[in-house]
Amino acid sequence: MDVDQESDAPKWKPLGTTERRVLGVLIEKAKTTPDNYPITLASLTAGCNQKSNRAPQMQLNDDDVDLSLDRLRSVGVAVEVQGSGRVPKYRHTAYDWFDVKGPEIAVLTELLLRGEQTAGELRTRASRMEPFQDLAALQPVLQMLLDKNLIVALTPPGRGQLFTHNLYPDADLAHLRKKLTGDSSSPPPQPVAVASQPATPAPAAAAVAPANDELQSMRDEIARLSEEVAQLKQRLDILES
Template identity: 55%
Template sequence: MSEPIPESGAAPKWQPLDARQRRVLGVLIEKAKTTPAGYPMTVNAIVTACNQKSNRHPLMTLDDFGVEKALDELRNMGAVSEVDWVGRVSKWKHNAYEWLGVDKPEIAVMTELLLRGEQSLGDLRGRASRLEPIADLAALKPVVETLVARGLMIELTPPGRGQIVSHGLYTEPELAELRAQHGGGGRPRTWMENVESADREAAE
């Protein structure tokens, strides 16, 4: 099965996620694009993908229980759905287009940030390009600007060469610690402020 088609005009429903939830969601989005023949995914396949050593930071060692717990939590948030296959094990798919309120280039960028965490814009462009064509940094710029405006991406260092960015789905304690590691950069918006900003943008 191919990945789901994004629906235009859908209101985003995202909220902060813990490290397990971010890894599981990132894996489902990634594999929908890179290995569509194996998507939706079984729990075993998700565990393997979460723990793989390439395209992951930090490296994790999740087990079936941890992944199943994360899937249940993500399902309750509306971020993933379980697909029941008659006579076969259940499989899982993501609802990230609607949940995050993003398009294909934006979801490619978000996936790499979920799987690898903070990184430079140059590295991000190269990595996201394996999921969706992003020709150069000029093509990445409007994607970044949109995601930052919605609170889905955060700038950890000032704009310019080697700028470091990450996703905005951290819990508030994680986000405060991450900003402190990169020299602050002003008070981060809270999750509620991000939601209010997205609502204002949708109303315009």
């Protein structure tokens, strides 16, 4: 019985702030720039510090990232790829570690890179790694992650409901809950609620939410294009060197 319980136990564990950023970048680069993956320590550090698709902004150095890689390797979610006479590179093993597939890993990665987000934000941002046609397509993915306890709902169901990953240490998650709701208790995961319109919205309220969503989508698109330009420049520099 003990053996069965151990085999059913999840492999994933809470991670520190820098470790979560490093893991998020490893997964992101595998999805968005597969031709340049696995990646070197220098590229990984640059990815951790990039301005687009990151919150909060960080200024890590190679030593910070290397220490985090040691921790990630010790828990089994990152490995070093040795090349003959070449600079070591690194890749993740997150699919097995989390026991998830492509759509779930895309949502988790966005949460690791940006922190708490609404379903609408996740659909827009995660679509650069996996296509989500609409919120209805995202809903079963969120529910699966909730069922696996990999994400938690921070606020009640409804428009603007916030989700985050569950890789925070307990104290950090309690602090985040308190900051958002004033309550540090940990209620069970809420059912996923795709945003619905109130029965009789006031005209002003009905106009503000779509406008905010459109503005956020434009900002995300600009950030995505900026990242693509940076990646193209990096490839050009490699070709010219």
